[in-house]
Amino acid sequence: MKRVTTRPTPPAPIGEAVPRRDALAKVTGAAQFTVDLGMPGLAHAKVVRSPYPHARILSIDTAAARAHPGVIAVVTAADLPDVELLYGHSIADHPLIATGKVRFIGEPVVGVVAEDPVTAEEAARLVSVEYEALAYATDAEAALAEGAAILHEKPGEQRPHRGFEEDIRRTHPNVCSQSRQHWGDVESALAGAALVVEGEYRYPRCYAYAMEPYNAVASWDRGELTVWTSGQHPYMVREDLARCFHLPLASVRVIVPYVGGGYGSKSYTKVEPLTAALALRAGRPVRLALSIEESILTTRGDGATIRLRTGFDSDGRILAREATILLDSGAYAENSPLVGRKAANRLGGPYRIPALDVTCSTVYTNTVPGSSFRGFGAPQVTLAGETQLDEAAERLGIDPVELRRRNVLRPGESAWPGVRGIDADLVADLDLAADELGWAAPLPPGHGRAICLSASDAGSEPVTTSVVRVHADGSITVTCGSTEIGQGSSTVLAQIAAGEMGVPLDHVHLLQSDTSAVSFDRSTGASRTTTLMGLAIQSAARDARSQLVAWARESLATGDDEVVEMPGGVRVGDKVHGWGAVVKAWFGGAMGEAIGRGYLRRAGATEVMPPFWEVGCVGVEASVDEATGEIAVHRLVTVGDVGCAVNPQLVEAQDVGAAIMGLGMALREELVYEDGTLMNGNLFDYRVPRAPDVPEFRSVIAERGDGVGVYGAKGGGEGSLNPVAAAISNALRRGAGIELREVPFTPERVWKAIQERDRARSAAHGGHAVQGEAGT
Amino acid sequence: MHELVTIELSVNGVARSLLIEPRETLAEVLRDRLGLTGTKVSCDAQVCGACTVLVDGLAMSACTYLAVDADGRAVRTVEGLATDGVLAPVQQAFVDKAAFQCGFCTSGMLMAATALLEDNPTPTREEVVRGLEGNICRCTGYVPIVEAVLAASRAGDAAGAARIEQGSENSGGAR
Amino acid sequence: MIPRFSLVRPHTLDEALAAFEATGGDAAYLAGGTELLQVMKLGFAQIGTLIDVKRVPDLKGIERRPDGWLRLGAAVTHREIERSELVRHELPALAGLELHLANARVRNAGTIGGNLAFAEPHSDPATFLLACGATVLLASPSGRRELPIDEFVVGPLFTAREADEVMISVQVPPAAAGEGRSYDKLAFFERPAASVAVRLTVRDGAITAATVAVGSVGPVPALVAGAAEALLGADAGGDGLEAAVTAASGALADIEAEADLNGSADYKRHLAAVLLRRAVAAAIREAQADA
Known part of the structure; x- marks a missing residue:
């Protein structure tokens, strides 16, 4: 790891690679995940799922299942008249259990609760459901074709105040939302361009494979609901649960233990409403633990088809961009409308573009619902945008890094009117990546290098709170709604609290993700936690300190004693008192507590949206086996432009993890549908990266203090994923002379691109075949 | 019954x-x-x-x-790796290298590493990579895991440390 | 989850066969379980009784028979084969293949017999053993029979084994003088995209006998006679080899191939041709080292 720092030094331990606080629990097996929880009387649920991509439910016969020994409850939609079945934070169109018809293979139709999971599974096999098959569409183009089957006969209820209301436009019965981003006069800019690059790019539907499958435990007690879940957004889940079960927010408690992977796939609500409904009917606490096969049938990333035109002047300056994006969003809205909005916002990348017009439609299809997935529209559109920059560089004879230098937004410059200026120095980032990659060094034959960028309006909404409680012994409890999903929030946020309170790290205890015990946070996603929860904790710590200083003045100072705040406490006259002593003095004994509150909203530093930009900067060196089409990535470089690395080891961990996930998507990952059926819905056939797939990795962390967060911090964790596919495509354009526009770059697709290249070369050489490169 | x-x-x-x-x-x-x-x-x-x-x-x-x-x-x-509250070397190496994130793969990864190191106490980087081929981690990108296992190997005390700093001489590239 | 079943753990072959008969047919033999238990989990098989044959001595052991054939007990694990000094010496390509099969855990639990009996079209051992001319020995209450691999594997996930038959062992003939055997595969996902096994004999510098088997490409591992014929008579060390290998590759152009997640039928045939070139070279190396 290389660190490049031009920011002031923050108070320790902020900025230090302290060991993760969850380390001991996780290396000894003691860490408790939702799937590890047990409780007296716990019953177990299994789900009967739709075998049809689209069908009307004619009848459900549950008699045999109900009669099976050990079965506690068998639940269909008809058994839940007292429950609001439709949930969804943007559009409430998703039934927690199928009502009337099914819209994808794998949709839950019946829930079975039994004394143990095997008995539940046995009983589930005894349920018989009669369906009438309906016409279906399993990709966006098919869903928009003349006469296509309509998934939702009427639009779902739009939920208010989500920030993208204007995007919920049903321009076609199968269009869920349509987002437009535009400025300038695109047509005349393109007409005057020296070069217009045009193309269609495809990004697949992907599965995040969080290794802990979706699972939850629900328990009812005197009309109040407690749910333990493997989710990223406990407060969003609470809201959906309160709405489904007609409860006040205060009567729903959502607790998130350690989470076995998220990557966006555990954003928002998944299995929690169904689990709670089953527990309600069973009259027992119920666990619903999905298998990985069932998790694949629960949420995926949105696939994309992007038609893009970019106009350049003869110096390689971008004049205009015009794009149409179709997102394949699956059977229900979930979070796809927001993914669509972000795809439209992110298509421009971190570049100065005088005119732009992007329309992005999210389309309902009879497939697993698409929703949040790390990168959130950015990997999809970055593939298109960055590929076109290198195509232009080649055609204009300009070095592709130089072409980017000419176009990147300069610090503070806004991509479009009213938006926060870019809070990164991308020219400097490009130089760092070029150095690490060895941009100018000689290359082995067939190898190519590329550097690609991305820019994401990140952070979601700044609606975040925290409480800092200073105890009588000087130890501190920080409560926050941010979830530890492996990214290290429990370490980083404790570092911020310790730094702000001036106490050793081991004085700080963090309590996270229990909606009845900690105060509100919107979500754990969009790379927002370090930045936004960090600010809320900083604000709460400052509130606590100002109270404590006032208390010291009131209780410890006499006469004209000067009270001076210092790290970890106050100096009163010539005596130093720790925070605990101040608490005790003010309460007049050995007990008491100071409570600092931190609120973050759209005001002050976080008024202009987005709260920060997350930029990605990735370099690769790659080559291809001409005989098989298999790609080899030899070196992978990331520049983590994070403003201030509160914990550099964890920043690097995010960058490498994101980049390797991006590598998996670029080369192998794709949910393959044939005739309405998912062909690789298991970990055997859906291949994620393995240890031997990892190239030499080099990480650079750039810290220029230019973020809105504490000491100039801003988020990371997605940026290093977004440009990977484009960087590989561009490296192979330069190294092997092939065009790759459809992710994943499977060996067969690459092999075909090689043949395409050879045909083109052969035609260019007057019909003589070019020998020796693609032979067997 | x-x-x-x-x-x-x-x-x-x-x-x-x-x-x-x-x-x-x-x-x-x-x-x-x-x-x-x-x-x-x-x-x-x-x-x-x-x-x-x-x-x-x-x-x-x-x-x-x-x-x-x-x-x-x-x-x-x-649960049996640590003895009397003292982490096994491979566990300690996972802590030192932050060779986990969410932790869901970690137990299996530690056991696979234990089997690997008991079979071959002085593995090369390539042998570690091959030995862990059958264990998936979706968070870390494997880089810190491979470093941790090398560090925990018998060679890891001295020569391994130098090898880790050098970077991957055997990285055959993505397959 | 694995559904409920009854378990019998016999200690002799007779006990195992009797246990099967006692169930009236609602039973299956269990060894490593890496395939069978997975199939049961997925609900593809409901089986009343599993008869665990891991303790049956007849199914154990790796040895060279007096006639030179290598005998592998059906319940021998992949790991045992991979680490067997005898296999490494007699049949190094099999030891090498086993080392790259699935993952360490599957190799530790899974058996050669289970692999062959499952008849997964992408099976590495089936393709290699087919080229080697290996046989499987089956036993049932009505007696024993020995089948060559191509008569044993009759379709994807389908063998000639009757339900009441248990596989006892696999027999591999010894290498003739100047014979080399090789196996190579390309795998981009969990299972191979294509695999090729070559067995050939080099006498006085020329290929005098050849067998080519292709796996993972079609529904079953298949012998490709045309490819083998094209290699016959070729000069193993000289210029003639290139033309022979090209001709042999050409013979792969119309083998039965099925598209799967690895790619189209055409692409998989192409991969087989790429592998054939590598496998021929490796087999010649072994043949000449042997000579």
Whole structure:
């Protein structure tokens, strides 16, 4: 790891690679995940799922299942008249259990609760459901074709105040939302361009494979609901649960233990409403633990088809961009409308573009619902945008890094009117990546290098709170709604609290993700936690300190004693008192507590949206086996432009993890549908990266203090994923002379691109075949 | 009443006699009957390695290994790695290198690494990479895991440290 | 989850066969379980009784028979084969293949017999053993029979084994003088995209006998006679080899191939041709080292 720092030094331990606080629990097996929880009387649920991509439910016969020994409850939609079945934070169109018809293979139709999971599974096999098959569409183009089957006969209820209301436009019965981003006069800019690059790019539907499958435990007690879940957004889940079960927010408690992977796939609500409904009917606490096969049938990333035109002047300056994006969003809205909005916002990348017009439609299809997935529209559109920059560089004879230098937004410059200026120095980032990659060094034959960028309006909404409680012994409890999903929030946020309170790290205890015990946070996603929860904790710590200083003045100072705040406490006259002593003095004994509150909203530093930009900067060196089409990535470089690395080891961990996930998507990952059926819905056939797939990795962390967060911090964790596919495509354009526009770059697709290249070369050489490169 | 069988096995050095159904996997017995929830089940298809435990020293997928097959054998799980509260070298190396994030693969990864190092105490980087090929981590990108296992190897104390700094001489590129 | 079943753990072959008969047919033999238990989990098979044959002595052991054939007990694990000094010496390509099969856990639990009996079209051992001319020995209450691999594997996930038959062992003939055997595969996902096994004899510098088997490409591992014929008579060390290998590759152009997640039928045939070139070279190396 290389660190490049031009920011002031923050108070320790902020900025230090302290060991993760969850380390001991996780290396000894003691860490408790939702799937590890047990409780007296716990019953177990299994789900009967739709075998049809689209069908009307004619009848459900549950008699045999109900009669099976050990079965506690068998639940269909008809058994839940007292429950609001439709949930969804943007559009409430998703039934927690199928009502009337099914819209994808794998949709839950019946829930079975039994004394143990095997008995539940046995009983589930005894349920018989009669369906009438309906016409279906399993990709966006098919869903928009003349006469296509309509998934939702009427639009779902739009939920208010989500920030993208204007995007919920049903321009076609199968269009869920349509987002437009535009400025300038695109047509005349393109007409005057020296070069217009045009193309269609495809990004697949992907599965995040969080290794802990979706699972939850629900328990009812005197009309109040407690749910333990493997989710990223406990407060969003609470809201959906309160709405489904007609409860006040205060009567729903959502607790998130350690989470076995998220990557966006555990954003928002998944299995929690169904689990709670089953527990309600069973009259027992119920666990619903999905298998990985069932998790694949629960949420995926949105696939994309992007038609893009970019106009350049003869110096390689971008004049205009015009794009149409179709997102394949699956059977229900979930979070796809927001993914669509972000795809439209992110298509421009971190570049100065005088005119732009992007329309992005999210389309309902009879497939697993698409929703949040790390990168959130950015990997999809970055593939298109960055590929076109290198195509232009080649055609204009300009070095592709130089072409980017000419176009990147300069610090503070806004991509479009009213938006926060870019809070990164991308020219400097490009130089760092070029150095690490060895941009100018000689290359082995067939190898190519590329550097690609991305820019994401990140952070979601700044609606975040925290409480800092200073105890009588000087130890501190920080409560926050941010979830530890492996990214290290429990370490980083404790570092911020310790730094702000001036106490050793081991004085700080963090309590996270229990909606009845900690105060509100919107979500754990969009790379927002370090930045936004960090600010809320900083604000709460400052509130606590100002109270404590006032208390010291009131209780410890006499006469004209000067009270001076210092790290970890106050100096009163010539005596130093720790925070605990101040608490005790003010309460007049050995007990008491100071409570600092931190609120973050759209005001002050976080008024202009987005709260920060997350930029990605990735370099690769790659080559291809001409005989098989298999790609080899030899070196992978990331520049983590994070403003201030509160914990550099964890920043690097995010960058490498994101980049390797991006590598998996670029080369192998794709949910393959044939005739309405998912062909690789298991970990055997859906291949994620393995240890031997990892190239030499080099990480650079750039810290220029230019973020809105504490000491100039801003988020990371997605940026290093977004440009990977484009960087590989561009490296192979330069190294092997092939065009790759459809992710994943499977060996067969690459092999075909090689043949395409050879045909083109052969035609260019007057019909003589070019020998020796693609032979067997 | 379902058929039950008695098995006698050692789990982390402790003799156990259990009455179980033949259908129960070792993962189910460890987690549900013995409360050893450190062993995780993810893919449930012997692909991901999250449920890796050692049976008579050999790595097995506890998700698909019948508990009756452990009858008369010695089973080791992540809970048995530390002795008297002192982390095993491979655990300590995982802490030092931050070789985990969410932690769901970690138990299996540690057991796979343990089997690897017991079989080959001085592996090369390539041998570590190959040895962990069957264990998936979705968070870390494997880089810190490989470094941790090398650091925990017998060579890791001295020569391994230098090798880690050098970077990967054997990285054959993405396949 | 694995559904409920009854378990029998016989100690002799007779006990195992009797146990099967006692169930009236609602039974299956269980060894490593890496395939069978997975199939049961997925609900593709409901089986009343599993008969665990891991304790049956007849199914164990790796040895060279007096006639030179290598005998592998059906319940021998992949790991045992991979680490067997005898296999490493007699049949190094098999030891090498086993080392790259699935993952360490599957190799530790899974058996050669289970692999062959499952008849997964992408099976590495089936393709290699087919080229080697290996046989499987089956036993049932009505007697024993020995089948060559191509008569044993009759379709994807389908063998000639009757339900009441248990596989006892696999027999591999010894290498003739100047014979080399090789196996190579390309795998981009969990299972191979294509695999090729070559067995050939080099006498006086020329290929005098050849067998080519292709796996993972079609529904079953298949012998490709045309490819083998094209290699016959070729100069193993000289210029003639290139033309022979090209001709042999050409013979792969119309083998039965099925598209799967690895790619189209055409692409998989192409990969087989790429592998054939590598496998021929490796087999010649072994043949000449042997000579």
